[in-house]
Amino acid sequence: MTRYPVMTSALVVDAALVLLVLGLALWVTSTRAAYSAVVGFVAYGLLMAIVWVRLAAVDVAMTEAALGTGLTGLLLLGAAARLAPYEAAEVNGRPGRWLRLLIGLLCAAIALGLAAVVLMLPDPAPTLAPLVAENLPPTGVGNPVTGVLLAHRAIDTLLESVVLVPALIGVWSVAADPAWGGRPGSLPRPRSSSALTLLAQVLPPFGILIGIHLVWNGADDPGGKFQGATVLAAMWILVLIAGLREPPAVRDRRLRVLLVIGALVFIGIGVAGIWLADAFLAYPEGYAKPLILAIEAVLTLSIAATLGLLLAGPPASDHPSGGLYESKKSG
Amino acid sequence: MNLALDLLTIVAVSLGALFFLAGTVGLLRFPDTLTRLHALTKADNLGLGLVVLGLLPQVSAPLAALGLIAVWLLAMLSGATVGQLLAGAARPPDPDRAEMPARDAVSSHD
Amino acid sequence: MNGPTLFGLCGAALVGLGLYGLLCQPGALRKILSFNLIGSGVFLLFGVIAKRGGGALSAAGLGVDGDPVPQALIITGLVVAFAATSIAVALLLRLAETSGRSTLESDGPRAPSPPGDQASAPERAS
Amino acid sequence: MTEFLLGAAAFVLGTVALGLVRLLRGPGHADRMLAAQLLGTGGVAALLLLGVATGVGAIAEVALLLALLAAFASVAFVSGVHRPEGSGTTSGTAPSAASSQNENKRDSK
Numbered sequence: 001m002t003r004y005p006v007m008t009s010a011l012v013v014d015a016a017l018v019l020l021v022l023g024l025a026l027w028v029t030s031t032r033a034a035y036s037a038v039v040g041f042v043a044y045g046l047l048m049a050i051v052w053v054r055l056a057a058v059d060v061a062m063t064e065a066a067l068g069t070g071l072t073g074l075l076l077l078g079a080a081a082r083l084a085p086y087e088a089a090e091v092n093g094r095p096g097r098w099l100r101l102l103i104g105l106l107c108a109a110i111a112l113g114l115a116a117v118v119l120m121l122p123d124p125a126p127t128l129a130p131l132v133a134e135n136l137p138p139t140g141v142g143n144p145v146t147g148v149l150l151a152h153r154a155i156d157t158l159l160e161s162v163v164l165v166p167a168l169i170g171v172w173s174v175a176a177d178p179a180w181g182g183r184p185g186s187l188p189r190p191r192s193s194s195a196l197t198l199l200a201q202v203l204p205p206f207g208i209l210i211g212i213h214l215v216w217n218g219a220d221d222p223g224g225k226f227q228g229a230t231v232l233a234a235m236w237i238l239v240l241i242a243g244l245r246e247p248p249a250v251r252d253r254r255l256r257v258l259l260v261i262g263a264l265v266f267i268g269i270g271v272a273g274i275w276l277a278d279a280f281l282a283y284p285e286g287y288a289k290p291l292i293l294a295i296e297a298v299l300t301l302s303i304a305a306t307l308g309l310l311l312a313g314p315p316a317s318d319h320p321s322g323g324l325y326e327s328k329k330s331g
Numbered sequence: 332m333n334l335a336l337d338l339l340t341i342v343a344v345s346l347g348a349l350f351f352l353a354g355t356v357g358l359l360r361f362p363d364t365l366t367r368l369h370a371l372t373k374a375d376n377l378g379l380g381l382v383v384l385g386l387l388p389q390v391s392a393p394l395a396a397l398g399l400i401a402v403w404l405l406a407m408l409s410g411a412t413v414g415q416l417l418a419g420a421a422r423p424p425d426p427d428r429a430e431m432p433a434r435d436a437v438s439s440h441d
Numbered sequence: 442m443n444g445p446t447l448f449g450l451c452g453a454a455l456v457g458l459g460l461y462g463l464l465c466q467p468g469a470l471r472k473i474l475s476f477n478l479i480g481s482g483v484f485l486l487f488g489v490i491a492k493r494g495g496g497a498l499s500a501a502g503l504g505v506d507g508d509p510v511p512q513a514l515i516i517t518g519l520v521v522a523f524a525a526t527s528i529a530v531a532l533l534l535r536l537a538e539t540s541g542r543s544t545l546e547s548d549g550p551r552a553p554s555p556p557g558d559q560a561s562a563p564e565r566a567s
Numbered sequence: 568m569t570e571f572l573l574g575a576a577a578f579v580l581g582t583v584a585l586g587l588v589r590l591l592r593g594p595g596h597a598d599r600m601l602a603a604q605l606l607g608t609g610g611v612a613a614l615l616l617l618g619v620a621t622g623v624g625a626i627a628e629v630a631l632l633l634a635l636l637a638a639f640a641s642v643a644f645v646s647g648v649h650r651p652e653g654s655g656t657t658s659g660t661a662p663s664a665a666s667s668q669n670e671n672k673r674d675s676k
Binding site for chain 2: 634
Binding site: 009010012013016017020023024027035036039040042043046047049050053054058061062065066069070071073074077078188196199203206207210214227231234237238241 | 587591
């Protein structure tokens with residue numbers, strides 16, 4: 001298993017990918033209709049997943065595939081559809097021709113500067129990989145990325161899972177006052193269709209299986225809680241869109257506990273580490289792997305719920321079928 | 332034996348690639364959304380299916396083979412559903428629009 | 442020219458493109474998209490550094506051939522970028538709902554169009 | 568064999584990339600989404616080919632994820648098309664300064 005068995009074919013794939021990615025990026029920035037730009041962006045995320053595979057970052061590729069094409073696509077496509085009526089007025093805000101030229105030149109200069117940096121990267125490249133490989137066995141996990149996320153740089157991961165909660169509070173906080181505490185209402189509610197219902201009934205069991213598999217496997221192989229949580233969130237949202245379930249009301253106390261339990265368990269184990277292993281977020285000898293798995297399991301649930309609710313948007317109304325539009329008409 | 336399996340891989344993967352090409356040509360050349368959708372679903376199911384078939388002899392672990400088949404089945408399931416949904420979106424079942432060809436409905440309402 | 446360098450140059454170009462879109466596109470949703478492109482370009486640069494720094498792990502027989510530290514950072518970054526995008530989209534939808542516009546320009550007082558009256562949106566003078 | 572599989576991956580990618588011309592041309596949102604859908608399936612095929620060619624089994628799981636979530640974007644698309652129904656007849660009324668190549672191609676039904 002050599003890294004580049006055949007240099008030329010591999011390089012052709014890479015070059016094709018780069019051209020495609022740049023072409024789509026150009027389309028996203030330059031096309032006039034926002035909806036087309038968003039569709040281009042979804043395709044762009046898909047290609048980026050393949051790019052990550054080519055860069056030997058399979059963990060990242062999974063995250064990109066799940067977040068970039070799945071959840072972000074839903075979020076942005078929905079927003080573009082709802083913003084379409086306002087779009088015609090946007091043309092007025094365009095900067096003038098000369099200003100655009102100037103901006104273009106400056107951006108090109110920045111890109112060229114970055115390109116120069118890429119070409120001048122030190123060779124041999126500095127790396128922390130040997131250090132990680134050396135320190136991986138004590139953690140008991142076999143996937144170096146998971147090891148970094150949960151053992152070596154656990155503070156980053158903790159802050160990240162904490163930061164998702166304020167992000168959700170931020171989304172909720174743009175709700176209109178009377179709607180506070182109600183059910184999220186940004187999800188699209190298409191006309192009920194048997195195909196959609198079928199998809200929402202058949203796909204989630206597979207999705208949940210794959211999500212659990214990703215989390216469980218993430219200890220030793222590519223995968224992990226973010227990827228698994230994204231899949232779980234996507235399945236939940238699919239069920240909500242199909243109308244098989246209603247999104248939970250924001251004031252629901254059990255929901256709120258679910259949202260923060262992951263970070264709390266993480267912090268709790270981290271604080272316990274001060275006494276048991278002499279450092280915040282350190283794991284006692286021999287217990288690293290079970291503790292990491294426990295944290296991953298609870299964090300997965302919390303992250304999945306948070307991601308799903310981020311997509312579902314701010315609370316809209318208490319009306320069972322109430323979207324934003326219904327609540328506005330009545331008010 | 333090995334040669335035969337390799338040959339199977341080459342034939343099936345090439346055929347699959349060909350179906351992708353056919354699907355693309357159809358997507359580009361066919362006159363309206365529904366016929367394009369038709370071309371696309373052919374490429375989806377047959378192209379991917381043939382590629383998976385071709386790759387099966389090349390993987391050693393049975394679990395990996397199972398994974399390949401699972402990918403194909405999932406793609407079929409979502410492809411079929413999405414085909415339904417997109418077709419519904421391309422031609423909404425309103426009586427005043429139903430008789431129009433999809434492309435006219437698309438461009439004339441602007 | 443090898444693969445990682447190619448992707449590195451691609452990342453640099455993405456940052457430039459995204460920056461241009463962020464500055465020149467008037468629509469706020471387009472700005473969000475462009476901002477995501479910039480972020481994606483930065484992640485790509487990180488990924489190239491991870492790939493270049495790899496090799497030691499594959500030698501150790503772990504089967505992963507990139508520096509896991511930048512890769513872990515990219516994963517964290519992707520999730521946070523999604524959270525930030527969802528906040529931006531929520532703010533933007535609320536802005537459109539209350540003020541009837543989807544741009545960020547603030548010059549001059551605008552007649553507030555009633556929320557939901559979407560037909561009147563394009564008639565506002567700029 | 569590796570070379571052949573890599574070549575096939577490049578071919579499939581290049582082919583579905585050609586399909587992206589449909590993304591440029593439209594004319595409707597549905598057509599654009601079709602191009603993205605084809606790119607999705609082609610991407611899954613290319614990933615499977617790459618995975619077997621390089622011997623990294625986990626790549627197949629990326630393909631699995633893509634296949635699982637490809638339907639998702641299309642569901643969003645379909646729901647998005649129905650949402651602004653009846654209210655989105657504003658396109659084309661704006662004074663478009665430069666060449667409005669896409670202005671009239673939006674199907675805002």
